[in-house]
Amino acid sequence: MPRPKKKEIKLDQESVLALLQEVYNECVEQRTTAIRIQNKMLSFMQGPDDLQQLGPVIKEQQKVIDSALEKKIQLAKIQSTLVQKDLSSSNASAGFSLEDRETLNSLLNKDKEDDNNPTEYKM
Numbered sequence: 001m002p003r004p005k006k007k008e009i010k011l012d013q014e015s016v017l018a019l020l021q022e023v024y025n026e027c028v029e030q031r032t033t034a035i036r037i038q039n040k041m042l043s044f045m046q047g048p049d050d051l052q053q054l055g056p057v058i059k060e061q062q063k064v065i066d067s068a069l070e071k072k073i074q075l076a077k078i079q080s081t082l083v084q085k086d087l088s089s090s091n092a093s094a095g096f097s098l099e100d101r102e103t104l105n106s107l108l109n110k111d112k113e114d115d116n117n118p119t120e121y122k123m
Contacts, residue, residue: 013082016104020075023107027068027075034064067110074107 038061041054081100 013086017079017082020079024072024075027071031065031068034061034068037061038065071107071110074103078103078107 038058041057041061045051045054078100081097
């Protein structure tokens with residue numbers, strides 16, 4: 001029997017932190033895989049001809065690494081904002097500021113922009 005679909009999504013501080021942790025774990029996995037592939041390609045290089053063939057692969061892996069690092073920085077900004085809000089107010093249901101919403105939205109929608117590039121890993 002299929003699992004029942006959720007009818008309501010609650011966006012509170014606890015659920016956002018769980019989502020951010022999941023995004024972080026996937027960023028770490030993407031970065032680790034990209035570094036492993038990049039190191040493997042570098043080990044294959046023997047001469048200038050190899051650089052010409054393997055250069056685009058290494059460049060794409062570097063883009064994945066940079067993207068993962070950018071996502072981690074955005075996550076750190078969001079988490080620090082959440083912690084500051086938690087410390088400043090005892091009310092856990094306090095809403096997010098416009099800047100927090102925009103940062104969260106840009107982080108979650110970043111993969112939609114990258115859908116045209118099939119070589120990158122998706123979250």
